[in-house]
Amino acid sequence: MSQLPGIVVTGASGRMGQMLVNTILESDRVKLVGAIERTGHAWIGKDLGIAMGGAEIGITVDDDPLDSFARAQAVVDFTSPEATIEFAGLAAQARAVHVIGTTGFTEDQLARLEPASRHATIIRAGNMSLGVNLLVQLTQKVAAALDEDFDIEVVEAHHRHKVDAPSGTALMLGQAAADGRGVNLPDVTESGRDGITGARGKGAIGFSAIRGGDIVGEHDVIFAGEGERVILRHVATDRRIFARGALKAAIWGQGKNPGLYSMLDVLGL
Numbered sequence: 001m002s003q004l005p006g007i008v009v010t011g012a013s014g015r016m017g018q019m020l021v022n023t024i025l026e027s028d029r030v031k032l033v034g035a036i037e038r039t040g041h042a043w044i045g046k047d048l049g050i051a052m053g054g055a056e057i058g059i060t061v062d063d064d065p066l067d068s069f070a071r072a073q074a075v076v077d078f079t080s081p082e083a084t085i086e087f088a089g090l091a092a093q094a095r096a097v098h099v100i101g102t103t104g105f106t107e108d109q110l111a112r113l114e115p116a117s118r119h120a121t122i123i124r125a126g127n128m129s130l131g132v133n134l135l136v137q138l139t140q141k142v143a144a145a146l147d148e149d150f151d152i153e154v155v156e157a158h159h160r161h162k163v164d165a166p167s168g169t170a171l172m173l174g175q176a177a178a179d180g181r182g183v184n185l186p187d188v189t190e191s192g193r194d195g196i197t198g199a200r201g202k203g204a205i206g207f208s209a210i211r212g213g214d215i216v217g218e219h220d221v222i223f224a225g226e227g228e229r230v231i232l233r234h235v236a237t238d239r240r241i242f243a244r245g246a247l248k249a250a251i252w253g254q255g256k257n258p259g260l261y262s263m264l265d266v267l268g269l
């Protein structure tokens, strides 16, 4: 058992954090060696199992990432962009694989992850599920096959607590559509339509977001032509798919050369 890769979960009290902890505790391929929360969080200093409302598991929730990362082979991180940038430097120092599920990075923030990826193995994906990563490939293929007479719209729906839009997954799908068409996504993005917006631009890739209730994550890529539509859809009904994907990435990353990888690398797609 002691040879299993040790995992630290950051943002351990979050929706994804708790899902990751439960998935690791059920797994015989990885073991939990640490749990990090932000300074001042009510769970700091408490046993993680008890904080989650169950039995004691012998892992104390901590706000000192470097100390925990030094004991780990991988850090699995679904927090916020600023926190993730800090964790990237610390995970590189600790020589731990950094699996990043956090979304909502600006271009500037993404550039700040690059120094760490020269020294550490980083796997970042806006969506860790097998189904969405397959959908990314399909989107690229369909976008390459259909010309600009087909308008591309990415529509996503998430729970009411989500703080960023479009979702990381919607952006991955938009990027795949742009790659398929051979265009630069920022040049063709249309989002946040409201009021008298004028007609849709030819060749634009549109984004819209629905927020409500407990929706785990739904994505449609619509190719709307004259007289017909092709719709590619993924519906997530359980966050466990993201946790399983993240742990698969943590195992895959062991012994890999430093660099920035995606779930497409992990899944061999």
Ligand code: NAD
Pocket (backbone or CB within 6 Å): 010, 011, 012, 013, 014, 015, 016, 017, 036, 037, 038, 039, 041, 078, 079, 080, 083, 100, 101, 102, 103, 104, 125, 126, 127, 128, 129, 168, 242
């Ligand atoms: P959440 O708000 O429930 O959890 C985030 C947690 O991070 C919170 O517990 C918060 O206290 C903690 N945190 C924030 N700053 C921290 C810091 N400096 N140090 C330690 N902990 C810190 O959110 P969530 O729904 O779990 O989502 C988290 C992120 O993961 C979001 O960006 C979301 O979009 C993304 N997400 C990605 C995927 C994927 O497959 N890539 C799937 C689901 C969610």
